[in-house]
Amino acid sequence: MEQKIYEALKWASSYLIEHGRDANAGELMMKHVIGVSRSALLARLHDPLTQVQSAAFSKMVKHHAEGVPVQHLIGVEEFYGRPFIVxxxxxxxxxxxxxxxxxxxxxxxxxxxxxxxxxxxxxxxxxxxxxxxxxxxxxxxxxxxxxxxxxxxxxxxxxxxxxxxxxxxxxxxxxxxxxxxxxxxxxxxxxxxxxxxxxxxxxxxxxxxxxxxxxxxxxxxxxxxxxxxxxxxxxxxxxxxxxxxxxxxxxxxxxxxxxxxxxxxxxxxxxxxxxxxxxxx
Missing domain, CATH: 3.40.50.150 (Vaccinia Virus protein VP39)
Known part of the structure; x- marks a missing residue:
């Protein structure tokens, strides 16, 4: 079944809270999965995810819930306005x-x-x-x-x-x-x-x-x-x-x-x- 971006983010927020993680981490992972900026993400909340994107996002959220840092999952952290490989x-x-x-x-x-x-x-x-x-x-x-x-x-x-x-x-x-x-x-x-x-x-x-x-x-x-x-x-x-x-x-x-x-x-x-x-x- 087709899943829209906002639906996936809502699920991620609840799942992460349930596992004692920051609910907002889902947004970082979604930006990475679909390859857009935050402003572009917010403009596309009603767009559908492909099956590949949906599966990748779900896998990342579950890994973070298990304790893997978001930065390791997406491979970068921003510092002083620049992306750093971590x-x-x-x-x-x-x-x-x-x-x-x-x-x-x-x-x-x-x-x-x-x-x-x-x-x-x-x-x-x-x-x-x-x-x-x-x-x-x-x-x-x-x-x-x-x-x-x-x-x-x-x-x-x-x-x-x-x-x-x-x-x-x-x-x-x-x-x-x-x-x-x-x-x-x-x-x-x-x-x-x-x-x-x-x-x-x-x-x-x-x-x-x-x-x-x-x-x-x-x-x-x-x-x-x-x-x-x-x-x-x-x-x-x-x-x-x-x-x-x-x-x-x-x-x-x-x-x-x-x-x-x-x-x-x-x-x-x-x-x-x-x-x-x-x-x-």
Whole structure:
């Protein structure tokens, strides 16, 4: 029996709610299945689905209900207005990280041709976006996961930007090359190990744990990075990191210890949670 788009979306909404998922996820999957924008989708709600489309949509909805992230099913997530390829090898970019990028771009408006590094790049969302927004910058992206770097490289190529990718742990590749940077950004793993049981199965079963967990208190990577910063930062350099809510004061204290004459500031995200720490070295 022929099924119209609005009927399929209504079924998906009920099915997803019944399985504890976001009802609006159906719209994302439908856009992907029929290959249209949201405005085009809304204009075609009374159009019929082909049997192939209907079957594909139903299969995706059921997979998401079982815990597979929507982004893995459709293969992309939007970040700063651009589509990024995502998969099980990288953290799915979050809206909070867009705020880190926005504030960084505001803070570096006066810097000409800066050298910028993204530590723990994952999908490349930060590095690729920064390069796209600031073509004059020399942008480097580092990750310990070779698979993540492959995905990030694909995103850079797809979005037509030139980023240099380095394989290694935190700032170690920079130190090995003697590279000094003007701006260092990072969204490292910061979830305390003990909070694993509180996470959604969509996250904990499908996203890489090395991109999620930061030791017992979630601060292991910040401690190590803080120790490396004095070796790689140029005078008057800027460091910007994302943290978990409630971690900013501890991270700021680590930066203060590394740069006693530096200046740290804590920024809140759109949800009024302390989320970012910036350091002028």
């Amino acid at each position: 998969n099980g090898n990288v953290l799915i970019p979050r809206p909070e990280t867009e705020e880190l990028v926005y504030h960084t771009l505001e803070k570096i408006k006066g810097r000409q041709s800066p050298v910028i590094v993204d530590i723990g790049t994952g999908s490349g969302a930060i590095a690729v976006t920064i390069k796209a927004e600031r073509p004059d910058a020399s942008v480097y992206a580092v990750d310990l996961s070779a698979e993540a770097l492959q995905t990030a490289s694909e995103n850079a190529k797809a979005l037509g930007v030139d980023v240099t990718f380095l394989h290694g742990d935190l700032a170690e590749p920079l130190i090995e090359q003697g590279l000094l940077v003007d701006v260092l950004l990072s969204n490292p793993p910061y979830i305390p190990a003990g909070e694993r049981e509180t996470l959604s199965t969509v996250v904990v079963d499908h996203e890489p744990h090395m991109a999620l967990f930061g030791g017992e208190d979630g601060l292991d990577l910040y401690r190590k990075l803080a120790g490396q910063l004095p070796v790689v930062m140029k005078p008057d350099g800027l460091v910007g990191v994302e943290t978990g809510a409630g971690q900013t004061k501890d991270v700021a204290a680590l930066f203060d210890s590394a740069f006693p004459n530096g200046k740290t500031s804590i920024l809140y995200d759109i949800n009024k949670k302390d989320r970012m720490v910036f350091l002028y070295v």
